Amino acid sequence: xxxxxxxxxxxxxxxxQRREVALPLFFFLIVLSLFPMVFPxxxxxxxxxxxxxxxxxxxxxxxxxxxxxxxxxxxFLTQLLLSPAPLSSLIAMKLLAHWIAYVLPLFIxxxxxxxxxxxxTENLLVLASSLALGTPSLLILGAIAAAxxxxxxxxxxxxxxxxxxxxxxxxxxxxxITDMAANGLSYTAPAYFLLAMAIVxxxxxxxxxxxxxxxxxx
Amino acid sequence: xxxxYVKIEKIAYTYGTRSLFSDLSFNLPHGCVLQIMGxxxxxxxxxxxxxxxxxxxxxxxxxxDKTIHYTYIGHKNAIKGELSPIENLKLYNPSDNKCRQAxxxxxxxxxxxxxxxxxxxxxxxxxxxxxxxxxxxxxxxxLDEPFTALDENTKNRMxxxxxxxxxxxxxxxxxxxxxxxxxxxxxxxxxxx
Numbered sequence: 001x002x003x004x005x006x007x008x009x010x011x012x013x014x015x016x017q018r019r020e021v022a023l024p025l026f027f028f029l030i031v032l033s034l035f036p037m038v039f040p041x042x043x044x045x046x047x048x049x050x051x052x053x054x055x056x057x058x059x060x061x062x063x064x065x066x067x068x069x070x071x072x073x074x075x076f077l078t079q080l081l082l083s084p085a086p087l088s089s090l091i092a093m094k095l096l097a098h099w100i101a102y103v104l105p106l107f108i109x110x111x112x113x114x115x116x117x118x119x120x121t122e123n124l125l126v127l128a129s130s131l132a133l134g135t136p137s138l139l140i141l142g143a144i145a146a147a148x149x150x151x152x153x154x155x156x157x158x159x160x161x162x163x164x165x166x167x168x169x170x171x172x173x174x175x176x177i178t179d180m181a182a183n184g185l186s187y188t189a190p191a192y193f194l195l196a197m198a199i200v201x202x203x204x205x206x207x208x209x210x211x212x213x214x215x216x217x218x
Numbered sequence: 219x220x221x222x223y224v225k226i227e228k229i230a231y232t233y234g235t236r237s238l239f240s241d242l243s244f245n246l247p248h249g250c251v252l253q254i255m256g257x258x259x260x261x262x263x264x265x266x267x268x269x270x271x272x273x274x275x276x277x278x279x280x281x282x283d284k285t286i287h288y289t290y291i292g293h294k295n296a297i298k299g300e301l302s303p304i305e306n307l308k309l310y311n312p313s314d315n316k317c318r319q320a321x322x323x324x325x326x327x328x329x330x331x332x333x334x335x336x337x338x339x340x341x342x343x344x345x346x347x348x349x350x351x352x353x354x355x356x357x358x359x360x361l362d363e364p365f366t367a368l369d370e371n372t373k374n375r376m377x378x379x380x381x382x383x384x385x386x387x388x389x390x391x392x393x394x395x396x397x398x399x400x401x402x403x404x405x406x407x408x409x410x411x
Contacts, residue, residue, distance in 0.1 A: 001309055001310055005308070005309055005312060006309060009301075009308070009309045012301065012305060013298050013300060013301060016300035016301060016334075017300055073294075074294055074295065074296060074297070074298070074299075075292045075293075075295060075296040076296045076297075076298070078270075078290065078292050079290075079296045081271075081272055082270060082271065082290050084287070217272065218274060
């Protein structure tokens, strides 16, 4: 088992599980569609970044519920643990495949979101950039919680309880980006902070997840 | 470690307050099958998991010959139902031919090779899991209840593969309830009470 082969394996598996993969995207679209129905149209552009980010956060958390649980239940995790390739590299590949399958479609839904919330194209691009910078850290944070709760029956709630408070800085910095951009200010500082978080999460996250999974299984 | 793949010294494992085993020592020579026997819940799976490194020993030491490698097939099949047997096996070996050969060696008919595994019976799924043995050149096979759900024909086939493996110098540690019907290999038995 090599990391590249495992990456292809994960993508192929996610492609076969397209019904499950589509659910968080539907959740994302349905929740986004609720706000324009209950808020006056003039308030929507100012609400848009917060609504988008909170909905994206919840939809990512929804997708993480089964990230490792299935592997624990079908015994697949033991094969990952015993693989000659480092577990952290396999985990990194799994997370990359998960981001492609679950998070990338959120970007494709952005034009529709712009239309519903009357967000100008330039602001939409800033929102997309903030999502691109923030979602990797968000996914990795959630994956750490998913790994810790993989062996538990009610792991879904624990996943939310662990991730939501930890996700707050990412949410705040992402919203700062859109806020500063809307006011014509340079938003490089919060963008660099999110980028730094993404790099640190991507470097350390798989190691922490590997250790968490080992604890979960033993 | 001359002539031994694994040497186990005074290991112990406790679940909560219940001691599964303690002061357990044995070794696995080349070309030998070690059968771990014991009633349900006696700790056969735990012992295999300790040997494989999935779990860590609470006491004692397990010495592996560092120059060799091993394959572990647990009592769970570790296959993905949405993928076909070939797609599952390609994770371990990218060659379609090698994967097909492995499935044929365990006796899974060609017509099942490309069907999603969830459409296969429990026995056929077990065959897919066991076929991983033939994709690795592991010196030691660690098998947890390998014969579960298998028909007599496949059990005999698997026994022949085990005999061939040991005649080539390989070894196996097998947790199984039923006594193994191996005739041509040296069998050691370890009963956990």
